[in-house]
Amino acid sequence: MNKASTAVAVTGVGLLTANGLDCASNWTRLSNGVSGIRPITRFETEGLGTRFAGCVPDICPDETTIADRHILYANHVAAEAMTQSGISPDGRFAGPLFMAVPGAEHGWEDLFQLRDELAVGAEGLFADPARYERLDRTRTYLRRIDARVALQVADDLGCTGVPLTTFTACASGASAIQFAVEAIRSGETERALVIGTEASLSPELITRFSLLSALSRRNEDPSGASRPFSKDRDGFVMAEGAAALVLESTEAARRRGAEILAFVAGCGEAADTFHRTRSSPDASSIIRCMSQAISDAGISVDTVDYINAHGTSTPENDKMEGKGIAALFGNRAPLMPISSNKSMIGHTLTAAGAVEAVVSILTIVHGQLPPTINYVTPDPELNFDVVPDAGRRQQVDCVLSNSFGFGGQNVSLLLTSAHGR
Amino acid sequence: MGSVWVTGVGIVSAAGSSAADVLSGQASQTDWSTFAPYGIRPVVGFDPERYVPKRGDRRAMSSMMLYAVDAAAQALEGAGILGDAALLGETGLLVAAGMSDRDTSADAALLEAARGDDQWVRHNAAMQEQLRPTLFLAQLPNLVAGNISILLGVSGMSRTLMGEEMAGAECIRLGIAQIAGGQRRIMLVGGCFSAERPEVLASYAAAGLLSRSDGATREAGMVIGSGAAFLVLEDADHARRRGARPYGQVVGAATGRADRSAVGPAEQAWQQWQSIVGEEDSASVALVGGANGSTLLADEERAFADRLAATTDRLVEHRSATEMFGHLIDASAPARAVVAAMMLGGASGEGQADRVVCLEWGHGYGESQLVLERVQ
Numbered sequence: 001m002n003k004a005s006t007a008v009a010v011t012g013v014g015l016l017t018a019n020g021l022d023c024a025s026n027w028t029r030l031s032n033g034v035s036g037i038r039p040i041t042r043f044e045t046e047g048l049g050t051r052f053a054g055c056v057p058d059i060c061p062d063e064t065t066i067a068d069r070h071i072l073y074a075n076h077v078a079a080e081a082m083t084q085s086g087i088s089p090d091g092r093f094a095g096p097l098f099m100a101v102p103g104a105e106h107g108w109e110d111l112f113q114l115r116d117e118l119a120v121g122a123e124g125l126f127a128d129p130a131r132y133e134r135l136d137r138t139r140t141y142l143r144r145i146d147a148r149v150a151l152q153v154a155d156d157l158g159c160t161g162v163p164l165t166t167f168t169a170c171a172s173g174a175s176a177i178q179f180a181v182e183a184i185r186s187g188e189t190e191r192a193l194v195i196g197t198e199a200s201l202s203p204e205l206i207t208r209f210s211l212l213s214a215l216s217r218r219n220e221d222p223s224g225a226s227r228p229f230s231k232d233r234d235g236f237v238m239a240e241g242a243a244a245l246v247l248e249s250t251e252a253a254r255r256r257g258a259e260i261l262a263f264v265a266g267c268g269e270a271a272d273t274f275h276r277t278r279s280s281p282d283a284s285s286i287i288r289c290m291s292q293a294i295s296d297a298g299i300s301v302d303t304v305d306y307i308n309a310h311g312t313s314t315p316e317n318d319k320m321e322g323k324g325i326a327a328l329f330g331n332r333a334p335l336m337p338i339s340s341n342k343s344m345i346g347h348t349l350t351a352a353g354a355v356e357a358v359v360s361i362l363t364i365v366h367g368q369l370p371p372t373i374n375y376v377t378p379d380p381e382l383n384f385d386v387v388p389d390a391g392r393r394q395q396v397d398c399v400l401s402n403s404f405g406f407g408g409q410n411v412s413l414l415l416t417s418a419h420g421r
Numbered sequence: 422m423g424s425v426w427v428t429g430v431g432i433v434s435a436a437g438s439s440a441a442d443v444l445s446g447q448a449s450q451t452d453w454s455t456f457a458p459y460g461i462r463p464v465v466g467f468d469p470e471r472y473v474p475k476r477g478d479r480r481a482m483s484s485m486m487l488y489a490v491d492a493a494a495q496a497l498e499g500a501g502i503l504g505d506a507a508l509l510g511e512t513g514l515l516v517a518a519g520m521s522d523r524d525t526s527a528d529a530a531l532l533e534a535a536r537g538d539d540q541w542v543r544h545n546a547a548m549q550e551q552l553r554p555t556l557f558l559a560q561l562p563n564l565v566a567g568n569i570s571i572l573l574g575v576s577g578m579s580r581t582l583m584g585e586e587m588a589g590a591e592c593i594r595l596g597i598a599q600i601a602g603g604q605r606r607i608m609l610v611g612g613c614f615s616a617e618r619p620e621v622l623a624s625y626a627a628a629g630l631l632s633r634s635d636g637a638t639r640e641a642g643m644v645i646g647s648g649a650a651f652l653v654l655e656d657a658d659h660a661r662r663r664g665a666r667p668y669g670q671v672v673g674a675a676t677g678r679a680d681r682s683a684v685g686p687a688e689q690a691w692q693q694w695q696s697i698v699g700e701e702d703s704a705s706v707a708l709v710g711g712a713n714g715s716t717l718l719a720d721e722e723r724a725f726a727d728r729l730a731a732t733t734d735r736l737v738e739h740r741s742a743t744e745m746f747g748h749l750i751d752a753s754a755p756a757r758a759v760v761a762a763m764m765l766g767g768a769s770g771e772g773q774a775d776r777v778v779c780l781e782w783g784h785g786y787g788e789s790q791l792v793l794e795r796v797q
Binding site for chain 2 (some may be wrong): 108168
């Protein structure tokens with residue numbers, strides 16, 4: 001039904017995950033099947049059901065607050081992407097900013113501090129908001145403002161206009177890319193900076209996901225805990241991370257002689273109407289989402305070479321994603337290489353869509369598929385080539401990257417090689 | 422670019438919980454006692470069971486999610502597509518929302534339990550007892566949209582924007598762009614906010630932004646309000662074909678972030694106005710604004726209104742949405758758009774302006790504008 005939409009060029013990428021501080025170190029480990037999952041040391045984990053995660057290497061002091069980490073991680077990956085693109089020799093980005101950021105809340109370290117400063121008792125910290133007028137105004141106010149992270153990053157980088165903050169849970173990073181692609185396609189801008197950032201790893205978030213039975217509890221074997229598509233998968237592994245992409249119209253990139261790494265050729269989305277935490281049993285919204293990305297790119301299902309799966313390692317996600325892929329790709333499904341980066345770096349939640357788009361681009365650029373590690377006990381219901389254990393040399397020109405949000409927001413991106421067009 | 426119509430509106434607010442109630446201008450009350458010395462505007466006339474009959478569904482949602490689903494359902498009903506599975510399946514959804522209410526009594530218990538040298542160990546242990554699994558889902562910003570999709574069937578797209586006033590303004594602007602660019606034929610756009618949250622009031626109080634009252638005198642500042650507002654935006658040809666009635670037609674929308682120390686919001690608004698309507702404009706204009714309790718922004722808004730009046734000579738009305746609703750934060754721009762649409766296409770209509778310009782200026786950043794006009 002749709003005619004092909006214009007492809008948008010990617011001219012720079014930046015990556016920060018448990019596997020490294022930049023694209024190069026990440027790629028070495030991801031393409032060789034190395035896990036970055038480890039016990040959490042940044043905060044006290046005693047008493048938590050899960051005590052490991054995809055923690056990023058130290059780039060800031062342990063006591064840095066979550067909100068400040070979102071900003072530090074974002075600026076870190078933006079610098080790498082902008083340097084690679086050569087679009088901003090002065091470190092300033094003259095274009096709009098599209099971010100994926102978790103919702104703003106006071107962290108408990110703030111709350112403990114406030115409790116002690118205000119000397120409040122059991123009646124509760126917030127029982128009398130007027131007490132807050134005595135406090136450090138900026139700190140207390142800003143931590144609760146949703147726009148804060150994007151405003152700070154936009155100011156640090158010199159971005160233009162109103163910075164956009166999108167939140168579609170685990171699809172947020174992909175949604176931010178989608179907004180940027182639309183802005184370039186419509187001619188509103190020639191260039192856009194996209195950043196997904198995720199630093200909300202904390203005792204509270206672990207507890208909340210644990211209460212929903214969503215997390216792996218393999219505390220004795222952190223690096224073996226994330227096992228997408230395995231029969232014995234028991235939940236996802238929380239992770240921190242960030243990724244950035246410099247997107248440009250193809251004309252603008254060529255005009256300034258930039259090297260094009262890959263294209264975002266298509267975006268698809270579909271909201272689930274079934275349940276707050278579960279997909280439709282027939283996987284219809286997942287199928288609709290993937291096929292819209294493919295038709296938006298103006299290609300056929302047969303052209304897809306490889307799928308960078310959402311692959312969270314929860315019993316529910318992998319089952320439904322597998323069902324959707326099997327239905328859409330039919331006879332080709334068992335032969336299609338499908339792998340999950342989350343097996344090695346965990347689930348970077350809000351940033352995941354951007355992180356995995358960047359890994360998909362590295363996959364295209366390097367001509368090598370990153371594996372799904374910990375694939376010891378295949379799930380017989382998921383009959384796929386998951387690129388088990390070790391990376392595989394294979395040139396791919398067309399990658400489908402899936403992101404499915406907790407709460408029913410599904411997004412798929414179709415990424416293609418620079419020489420394909 | 423195709424024309425974009427507003428074909429449905431819905432609102433839950435301190436000034437009533439239907440568009441008709443709001444336009445009839447019933448005075449909204451400020452509650453100065455619950456969170457004294459600060460005021461809030463609670464919603465009035467809201468029936469949570471109107472569109473969400475199942476108790477289990479209501480229990481799975483925060484108060485602002487309930488407001489949002491109700492306002493969204495009103496807008497879809499007004500547009501004549503509530504329950505139309507085929508159309509809703511292609512309808513796009515853009516929602517402005519932040520995190521919903523925390524369980525502050527649980528938080529208080531956690532703070533009390535976690536004292537002493539090993540406070541983090543105690544904190545971890547206490548959380549396992551205090552936190553409830555369902556609360557998380559009733560808090561996440563994207564679950565506002567999630568519940569609209571699940572309960573009302575809107576499923577073509579679903580994206581949530583965060584960022585206070587500008588999130589609401591961008592939902593409108595980007596919703597219009599989706600239709601004008603031909604990606605979607607129908608969009609449901611809006612936002613929601615809950616004011617009855619001590620942790621939110623504490624944050625605004627810390628910044629010195631809130632109005633205070635001791636009963637006798639009132640200091641200038643924000644009075645935040647609870648509510649939600651949604652609009653159905655539709656490709657005009659599509660709406661005509663299915664016989665939908667327009668409230669108004671979009672002339673244009675703009676958002677920006679001025680350096681307020683260099684360029685005042687009034688100047689920015691004037692540039693936006695000119696970029697939307699051009700130099701030549703003979704239509705009569707009404708202005709929907711309200712400076713969200715800021716005296717600085719009130720002065721800027723007056724300066725813009727004066728300039729508009731001097732140029733068009735036909736500024737027939739200047740309405741304050743802040744007076745009507747309090748400050749709705751994420752839902753503020755959508756609520757103003759609902760008021761504008763009702764002024765143009767509501768039941769009365771005669772003798773009023775041909776165009777309505779809605780201003781939304783963030784308390785901290787961002788200036789936006791939406792211009793609607795009467796469909797001839």
